[in-house]
Amino acid sequence: MLLQQNEKKIVILGAPKNFGLNSVISDQLGVLGFEVVDINIEEKPFYYKSLVLRLKNLYRKLILKDYQYKDVLRKRFLDEQYEGKFAHIQQADYALFIRPDLFPKSIIAKVKNITRLTVGYQWDGLNRYPDIFSRIAIFDRFFVFDPVDLALPGTLPLTNFYLDQQITKQEDNNLTGKSTDILFIGTYIKERIPDIYQFFNLFKNKEEVEINAIINTHSQELVEEIQERCPIITTTYDGITYLENIDLVRQSKALADFSNYLHDGLSFRALEAIGFNKKLITTQKSIQKYDFYQPDNILIIDPTTDYNQVITFLNTPMREIDPLIKRKYSFSNWIKYVFDQEEHIPINLPAQS
Structure with missing residues (x-):
C-alpha cells in the first residue's frame, strides 16, 4: 500500500x-x-475586521431591523x-x-x-x-x-x-503499564450507563480480576454518582487521547463495549479487539452477524450474565481470525x-x- x-x-x-x-x-x-x-x-x-463592518451591522440592525447580518459575518x-x-x-x-x-x-x-x-x-x-x-x-x-x-x-x-501502521510510540516489549484483564474507556452516555454499572458491579470485591474502567465526564455531579453506584469505575475530566487508549488496549486481555442504543454501528473497541488480538465483551447483539464473530473471542452480555460466565470466557483460549478478514478491517x-x-x-x- x-x-x-x-x-x-x-x-x-x-x-x-x-x-x-x-x-x-x-x-x-x-x-x-x-x-x-x-x-x-x-x-x-x-x-x-473593520469599523465599516461594525457600523454596517449597526445600521442594518437599527434601521433595517435585520438581526441576521452579524450571523452572516460570523x-x-x-x-x-x-x-x-x-x-x-x-x-x-x-x-x-x-x-x-x-x-x-x-x-x-x-x-x-x-x-x-x-x-x-x-x-x-x-x-x-x-x-x-x-x-x-x-x-x-x-x-x-x-x-x-x-x-x-x-x-x-x-x-x-483499527490502526495497523506505526501504531504508537511504544513497542509491545517496552510497555510499562500494569496488565489489565478487562478494559473500558468511554464518555458518560446516559443510555448505556445502567449496563455499565451492572456489569462492573459483578467484580465488586473480586480481587482476582484486574479491572480498568474509566469514564470521561466534566460533571462533578456525575462523578459523585459513579463513585456511589459503582466504585470500581474511575473518572477523568481531561479524557484520554486515542494513542493513550491504544497503549492501554495493548496491555489488556479483554475490552468491554456497551451500546448506547442510539445506533447499531460497530464501535472502535470492536475493531481494536480484532486488530490487537483481544477478547471483546459487548452488549451489542448484532455483532454476531459480522464475519469476524467467534463466541470464544466475543462474549455478548445482558442483565442475566453472571461473574462465572465472564471468568469462563476470559479463561477460554482465543480463536485465530482469518488473516483476510482481519486485514479487511x-x-x-x-x-x-x-x-x-x-x-x-x-x-x-x-x-x-
Missing part, C-alpha cells in the same frame, strides 16, 4: 479533533505515503479560517470528511471543487445529527456505519477501523476501499432482518 515518493497523492482531511483522532488519521495516511492537508481549525472568537469569518487551511492547494486527489455535519456545507463544496474524489463518512447514526442530511449530496461517495442507514439511497456500507484496507483504489477488500454491513 505504501506509495512511491513520485506518486504521492494529496488528501484534504476533515475529521473530529476529539481525543486527537484527526492527528491519528493524518499520521496513518502519512505513513501510507499520502500528503495530508488537515483543515481542522482552532476557532478564533469573532471580531469585526459565517464568513469562520469560512475564511477554513479556507486558509487549503488556499495553497490548486488540485487535490482525495478529500475525506469524517462526521461531515461538523463542517460548513460551503467549505465541503469548495473542497470538492478542487478535488478529484470527495468522500464523506458518518460514524454515528444519521438521525442523531440531522445536519448531515443536507450534506450527503455534495459527496462523490458517502458511507454509513449503521446498517439501518443503508436504506437511504446513495449511501455505502463502512465500519470503523485495517486502516490500510479501509482507506483503499473508501477511495475506491485497486486491490481493496470491500467492507459490508450485515443485512437487516
Whole structure:
C-alpha cells in the first residue's frame, strides 16, 4: 500500500479533533505515503475586521431591523479560517470528511471543487445529527456505519477501523503499564450507563480480576454518582487521547463495549479487539452477524450474565481470525476501499432482518 515518493497523492482531511483522532488519521495516511492537508481549525472568537463592518451591522440592525447580518459575518469569518487551511492547494486527489455535519456545507463544496474524489463518512447514526442530511449530496461517495442507514439511497456500507501502521510510540516489549484483564474507556452516555454499572458491579470485591474502567465526564455531579453506584469505575475530566487508549488496549486481555442504543454501528473497541488480538465483551447483539464473530473471542452480555460466565470466557483460549478478514478491517484496507483504489477488500454491513 505504501506509495512511491513520485506518486504521492494529496488528501484534504476533515475529521473530529476529539481525543486527537484527526492527528491519528493524518499520521496513518502519512505513513501510507499520502500528503495530508488537515483543515481542522482552532476557532478564533469573532471580531469585526473593520469599523465599516461594525457600523454596517449597526445600521442594518437599527434601521433595517435585520438581526441576521452579524450571523452572516460570523459565517464568513469562520469560512475564511477554513479556507486558509487549503488556499495553497490548486488540485487535490482525495478529500475525506469524517462526521461531515461538523463542517460548513460551503467549505465541503469548495473542497470538492478542487478535488478529484470527495468522500464523506458518518460514524454515528444519521438521525442523531440531522445536519448531515443536507450534506450527503455534495459527496462523490458517502458511507454509513449503521446498517439501518443503508436504506437511504446513495449511501455505502463502512465500519470503523483499527490502526495497523506505526501504531504508537511504544513497542509491545517496552510497555510499562500494569496488565489489565478487562478494559473500558468511554464518555458518560446516559443510555448505556445502567449496563455499565451492572456489569462492573459483578467484580465488586473480586480481587482476582484486574479491572480498568474509566469514564470521561466534566460533571462533578456525575462523578459523585459513579463513585456511589459503582466504585470500581474511575473518572477523568481531561479524557484520554486515542494513542493513550491504544497503549492501554495493548496491555489488556479483554475490552468491554456497551451500546448506547442510539445506533447499531460497530464501535472502535470492536475493531481494536480484532486488530490487537483481544477478547471483546459487548452488549451489542448484532455483532454476531459480522464475519469476524467467534463466541470464544466475543462474549455478548445482558442483565442475566453472571461473574462465572465472564471468568469462563476470559479463561477460554482465543480463536485465530482469518488473516483476510482481519486485514479487511485495517486502516490500510479501509482507506483503499473508501477511495475506491485497486486491490481493496470491500467492507459490508450485515443485512437487516
